[in-house]
Amino acid sequence: MATATTAAPPVTADYSDYVNPQWERLLNLLQMNVRYIRCQGTELHTESGDVILDFLSGYCVHNIGHNHPAIIQALHDELDRRGPAMLQSHIPDLAGTLAHRLCTLAGGKLRKVFFACSGSEGVETAIKFSRKFTGRTPLLHAKGAFHGLTCGALSLMDDKFWRDKFGPLLPDVAAVPFGDILSLRQELSTGKYAAFFVEPLQSEAGIQIPHQEYLAEAAKICRKHGTLLVIDEVQTGMYRTGTFLASHQLNVEADMVIVAKALSGGLVPVSAVLMTDPIYASVFDSLKRSIVHTSTFSENGLAMRTGLATLDVLEQEQLGPRALAMGRRLRTRLREALSGYEMVKDVRGMGMLSGIEFQAPSSLKLRIPFTAFQHIHEGMFGQVIVMRLFRDWRVLTQICGNNFMVLKVAPPLVVTEDQLDHFVEAITAVVDLMHSSTSFWSEALGLARRIVNV
Ligand SMILES: Cc1ncc(COP(=O)(O)O)c(C=O)c1O
Incomplete structure (x- = not known):
């Protein structure tokens, strides 16, 4: 000892x-x-x-790992170039490169990315986008979930400890037991839900791993009833469970995937919401609405640069x-x-x-x-x-x-x-x-x- x-x-x-x-x-x-x-x-x-x-x-x-030399170098490089970190009036090319790489790694129909600064902000994004795309308000989540502590994300969590005294939270939210297909089918058959939010494995609920078919089955039921499947890979993504996304081991294709935490090597806050083209297009559907959902630090140079360097490290090592x-x-x-x-x-x-x-x-x-x-x-x-x-x-x-x-x-x-x-x-x-x-x-x-x- x-x-x-x-x-x-x-x-x-x-x-x-x-x-x-x-x-x-x-x-x-x-x-x-x-x-x-x-x-x-x-x-x-x-x-x-x-x-x-x-x-x-x-x-x-x-x-x-902490303070990986490649990430420190990437930060130095980005600072040394004295580029446009957050002009809010230009095309941040690094954001395009990182988005392309994330979509390629995620695969399936995920072809667009919205960048944010935290897991919770990613969840907030997915709430808004799923509502706009479907024209529906109600949201469904799994019991025991952890999706973040901002008001929208917190609405998708049932644990009293986190919720108490912060309400009222979002209305029109319901929960089904994690891993229970029958309850999910019953709830989604109402046809009223914009999205079902779920973690591929529930980390904060106690490393709860669903049966192998759960998410694939959930995807099918969501599709049948016009509900989007949003998979929260904030903790499980970025190769934590062995594959880029834990979903890759569970045979499921989501409509939206949220990654954050490890994305920028542990040094710069960042998150990314990956989604299909039609979902993205439904929000940014005219010139007038080209920045209808945005965030000051989204796509900032340091986060994008470290995101790319982190993917390099994960792959090379x-x-x-x-x-x-x-x-x-x-x-x-x-x-x-x-x-x-x-x-x-x-x-x-x-x-x-x-x-x-x-x-x-x-x-x-x-x-x-x-x-x-x-x-x-x-x-x-x-x-x-x-x-x-x-x-x-x-x-x-x-x-x-x-x-x-x-x-x-x-x-x-x-x-x-x-x-x-x-x-x-x-x-x-x-x-x-x-x-x-x-x-x-x-x-x-x-x-x-x-x-x-x-
Ligand atoms: C699965 C999951 N989703 C979302 C979040 C919220 O992320 P953040 O703390 O970056 O807002 C967390 C945070 O632990 C999480 O574990």
Whole structure:
């Protein structure tokens, strides 16, 4: 075990005073408030000399690793050329080149791109475009989804934690259980929906992978009832699951696909909504409406340049096939190591996006502390695992946003075999401690109480 140095948390008074004091307090309690001075590949170097392994990737932003030299070079090149970054009155040629490449990689009937600055903004775009194209208002989504926290995107999520006290959100929105074709067919047969929004695999819901035919079947039903199929690949795209889009492994062609996060190498905000020609044309349908939907930073030079450089890296370093092979190996090793523990329910995933699902214990010895935990806060159990991995093993992870019993495992696609082995050793040790040590639970309960009382 390699315990991270427990230095005093960095002094960040301005952040606390002027940004988010609650976030700082939470990180302090979890003993995860360290100052990073250099991040490279999978490694996060701290001021006190520790090296933390990143198994979170900023929620699937850092697919090519932190600060990839090719992206830094691309940024330098773009700045050095002193080109028209955001004139709002010219043709940004790099946007054309990037759009062409994205459409070629996505394949099928996706032939146009709208660029935006975040996943949520991509979802907002898809909401507007699907309404304009179909002339319908209602929207359908899958339960447990995570589509972003702007008001439109949030309307497509049912989790109370995110929605509470921010309403009223969009009206005319309904949800069906993820993976349930019968419910989808029934709902879409009303013929009233503009679009069905769905993730190919639900990441924040706990790495939920639908059965192989689900999305292809969903596409057929959507087509029959004139509803657009919008696939949110914000987390799963850019080779995270082994192929450019996770949809490529699920035999489905969408009407719109949203990618973001990893698209620009983790350094410049960007997202892209890929769609068919007719959908795009329905929005920009006259000269007068040629900029009827736009965004100030859309198509900006730095984002477009880094987007192109990121695709180069992903292709040259063959990170998709690598994610497939190494992700499979990781899950095999995790299953071998964790299979004997009663609180481990499942290990699953696609490519380099995996989840370890925990469950309530059946033995009395573990049930008592676990139940006490659940009474304090249902999210705390997972947070203690995250804290232990960080503090005792120098591995950064997070639990899923909509399913606190699943630990997400998503390192950069450049992660090495040795780093994956370190993670397996780390999580096995933490799980073993949880099953064998009373001090694990007493420390955890103390922490949980402190956090809830903050
Ligand atoms: C699947 C999915 N869609 C959309 C979003 C929203 O993206 P952003 O945070 O860039 O707005 C996220 C963010 O985590 C996501 O995971």
